[in-house]
Amino acid sequence: MSIAVIIPAAGFSKRFSDASEFPRSKLDEDLGGRPVLQRTVELFTKHDMVSFVVVAGPHDAAAFNEFKMRHGDKLGMLGAQVCPGGKTHRYETVAAALGHVPSSATHIAVHDAARPCTPPELIDRLFDAAGRHPAVVPGIEVSDTLKRSARRAAAATDSDPLDLILGTPRARSGDVRISTGTVDRAGMVAVQTPQVFEAALLRRAYGQKDLASTDDAQLVERLGVEVVVIDGDPRNIKITLPVDVGLARAILGLKGSDGRPVHKKF
Secondary structure (H helix, E strand, O other), rough: EEEEEEOOOOOOOOHHHHHOOOOHHHHHHHEEOEHHHHHHHHHHHOOOEEEEOOOOOOOOHHHHHHHHHHHHHHHHOOOOOEEEEOOHHHHEEEEEEHHOOOOOOEEEEEEEOOOOOOHHHHHHHHHHOOOOOOOEEEEEEEOOHHHHHHEEOOOOOOHHHHHHHHOOOOOOOOOOEEEEEEEEOOOEEEEEEEEEEHHHHHHHOHHHHHHHOHHHHHHHHHOOOOOEEEOOOOOOOOOOOOOHHHHHHHHHOOOOOOOOOOOOOO
C-alpha cells in the first residue's frame, strides 16, 4: 500500500475565532512550541506507509500566500506539499487537493487539520483495515442522549433565573434553544478522521455531480459502496473552541503557550 494523505486547512475557524478574545486561526495555536497544523502533519510524514502529504490552504490568493509564509517552510521540511483549497466548502478543498495526489498512490486518507492528537495506534489500525476494505472510517459509539433542537426568539417571559432570585426580572435578549424530540442513539457513532479509501474509489466519489457533504465517506456511500467503521479513540479530538486547545495540550502532555506567537518560535 502507498497512502497519500490530504489535510484540508482552508477553513476560517469562525467558531473558534468568535469564542476567542482575539480573532485567530485555531491551526496557529501553540502546542508545545509547534502550531496545531504542524502537529497534525507530523502524524503522517514519518509513517512508513505514507508516501505523500498535501495540505490544502485558503483559496484566496492573498490568504494563501500568507498561509504559506506562516507554514510553508516548516511543512516543506517535513516533506508535505501545500496547495490552495476550495473557496467555500470543505469538499471543494478536498477536490482541489485530489488534483495533486500522484497516480502511484493506492489509497488516500483525508484527515482534519484540527485533529493533532490522533493516536499512532489508531492510524495503524485504520491503515490495516484499509488493506482489507475499500472505505474505512473511525467512529465512537454515542453514549449521551441525543435530542433534536430548534431556536426561537426569546419571549418576554424568558427571564434570567438569577434576576428572578434577586427580584429584578428582565426579559432575556436573543434566541433560546428548545428540544423538539429525542433521537434513538442505538447504532449511532460519532465519526472521526482520518478516513481512508482506495484511491480510485475516492476519485470516483469526487467525480459525482453533487458533492455537498459533511465528510468524504458520505460521498462514497452515495456510490453504494460499503463504508466500514472501526473503533475510534476519544483522544482523537477536533479542536473547535478555545477550550479544546487546553484539552489537546493535556492529551499530548504539553505545556501551555508562553504568549509568543508560535510562528515566530525557532
